[in-house]
Amino acid sequence: MSSQTLSQAAADIESTDDAGNALPHAQTAGRQARPLRFITCGSVDDGKSTLIGRLLWDTKAVKEDQAATLERDSTGKQNELGLPDFALLLDGLQAEREQGITIDVAYRYFATDRRSFIVADTPGHVQYTRNMATGASTADLAVLLVDARAGLLEQTRRHATIAALMGIRQFVLAVNKIDLSGYDEAGFNAIARDFREVALSLGVRQVTAIPVSALRGENIVLRGDEMMPWYDGPTLVEVLEKATQRTGQTTGFRLPVQRVSRPGEGFRGYQGNVAGGSIKPGDSVVVLPSGVEANVKAIVTYDLVRNAAVSGDAITLVLDRPVDVARGDMIAAIDQRPQVGRAFSARLVALSPDGIVPGKRYWLKAGARRQRVSVRPTSALDLQSGKWVDAVTLPVNGIGQAELDFDDDAIFDAYETNRETGAFILIDPDSLNTVAGGMIDKKRSPGERLGSLPDADRATITLPARLIEAFLKTDFAKAHAGEIRVSGPEEA
Template sequence: MSAASNLATTPFIAPVAATRATRPLRFITCGNVDDGKSTLIGRLLWDTKMVMSDHVAGLYKNGSNDNDGLNLPDFSLLLDGLQAEREQGITIDVAYRYFSTANRSYIVADTPGHEQYTGNMATGASTADLAIILVDARAGLQEQTRRHTMIVSLMGIRQVVLVVNKMDLVAYDRHAFQAIADAFGAFTKDLPLDQVTAIPTSAPQGENVTVPGSAHMPWYNGPTLLDALEGAEVQDDGHTGFRLSVQRVARPDESFRGYQGTVSGGAVAVGDAVTIAPQGLDAKIARIVTFDGDRSSAAPGDAITLVLDRNIDIARGDMIAAKASAPTRVQEVNADVVVLTAQSLNPETRYWLKSGSRRQRARITPQSALNLQDLTWSSAQTLHHNAIGRITLHLEDDGVFDPYAHNRATGSFVLIDPDTLNTVAGGMVVEAEAKPGATPRRSEDTKETVTLTLPLDLAQELVRHDVLANRLDEVEVLETNRRRLGPEAQL
């Protein structure tokens, strides 16, 4: 039997008891538009008794005439909350819902399938432990199905449930299900996915969602969707040691200086040795302060204020990390990106790069683009809308990264257009290692900046001067009301 055939009959591991103690399982639904994502999750919420009584009547009122005469509620309304989503019958924004069973709790992100909203899908995938990839049994794998699957893989998700939906519309044909399962297995055979489980479903009727659909699909003896979720594993939050990106410096009075942020990797305890990146300065943790008072330690996801044993010049965007496993300070990194806007990535543009709370300037050099049909990479000089590609980032100042495979928070970034302030791409760092033999830049090699405080009319004359006329993209303007305009300011 081929690997693709094994996909549909993969042995299923029963859920382990006492998973309640772990954090909620985060999962997303993705796939092509109109494959039934919102309806499937709405049905899951309905069957797990997570629908409030005051919603039930409204669901029946809106769904009784729209579900092929089945007198069923419109389950998609539990997820599609925007008026535009209800009018068009599509998902636009990411809808997050929380529910629980006797074994564990869940956070589900229902993501849009339309090409135009690929960026929203990538956002939902960035924090997920598992992906449910839906396929319409009548249509099979579509380009957007392949694109979402590849994004899932790039985002580090290693558990996938392939849901072949709308089986009732193909007369519950086993061969239709198996053909899609085989095609998906062939497509993903070289992707780093640890577990793929294929399940045939009919979302409105709830078959194989929380209860077996044996009446119409006696040929299927695998898990239901809920079974697969109950047995899934919560993904580790990082393998890099302690990381905290400083979001704010707390200085309520002269006797207290704390650095606030959320732990994005590893654990920290009072007395631990840490380093401040990118400066490379060392200190020890003197206090860990929270809303509920001082603590002796903190874990990933905790929002804390750190007090160090000595005064160091630390600002928003700096990182406090374990000294024994400090992040890499680099000026070039290789990364995979998903282009999120209609404009192509331009090597001549000085993008704003934002990673965690750190913002800095960067240029890009496209290296290759992915062919979604056969998953081959080919050389590329430009990357267009919805393209998945590999680039080299050239940073104007030292950057601090970990490989995305080691830590999602410190290995991810977005590129922002300096003129429109639109997010043009989301990226995952592939390599964050200093080049062999590389040396830090000497001060004479570093671009110096000068801050001038001038009346606005005099500043306008200055930037019109021949010396600055061709370098306006390097000028930042801070008005007297302290609102930073950036290089796109029209003087």
């Protein structure tokens, strides 16, 4: 059977329901689009795994063999409704099943008649915050669970903050275990009101609050009108079907170079995944940090020559002239360049037990580029009050602002405009452990760091003019040009 015949057969299958009836064209087109990626997050024991398991069960995404395994593994664990333990669909590690908690991020695919989805079930324990941040980094939407009896907790605020820092602007507040609170409408409204205040402080205005019972399946796929006639909003799956996907790409063309390809003497190509924008032969580009300009001669993939490439494509880019390009460099649109400099401001989520040590030099890894960087925390988020306070250190699971100072030129976009080229991780050079995840805010001016340093971190040295001129020519002075201020006699 030819590939065209296979494609047509697949299209025919997607265009009919279980009874063989034709589906509306709009529904078929929706399922063929890129899946919506979302996460479930919140404090421990708020029912994240159970909610997603129930969502998979009620959307018929559980295969027969999975259902049989679930029934077997749920022996002795059935709830009062006689249903299996839906959390076992997500919690597959032995430690997760023994302790009844989520440790690692579990990804599951499912679809409705209108849309397809990829869900990441993230852990609620504070010690696994790094796993939650990983799941949030690629999500379009966050489903934040809250126990209807407990309300908002510190971990609820932490996860909401991390999701917002990761650029998520669509939140669903699932007030779970509403059955255990007696379907309390006033309690639900109070929690929803409190969370909207938290969301506004994070710059998030799109919040949908839904009272749900993950155990009973109320307001997840099926409505819970019988017990909650006072709620007339959408179900969880209805919100997911109407959610928008964030592009996060308001920059020009970006190609972080992962490899230089030289299969023969007459070919030189630069390989990587397009991280923003689009490109076609004839377009002008710039290679950073060198600043050399060139034109695109050809775009090659594993099986053909392309006439264009867009964000997400894996390509080999051929330029019209020999250019010195190495792994870690970036090829960008000549008229929409990223920021290049040695001083940046960033937001950090500390993931190491030792936290962030001020002034310590770390390895910063962004894409294929790895550089030495000095990190100086300036403020931290108080999760109780929601306010930023001055801080010189950042403890584990802390969220803060920091200043980054590089030995060599660094290349970034602001995270708000491009997730791919605005994110990074910090690595401890001694243990090689990941100590933080970060997002670039902006490039700092050379004098910004000097002016913001406290007096204890500055020193004034008086030298004759001839020695100052000699000192400024040294490699040390050139490497720290942004941190050195020279004053004349009239300024002394």
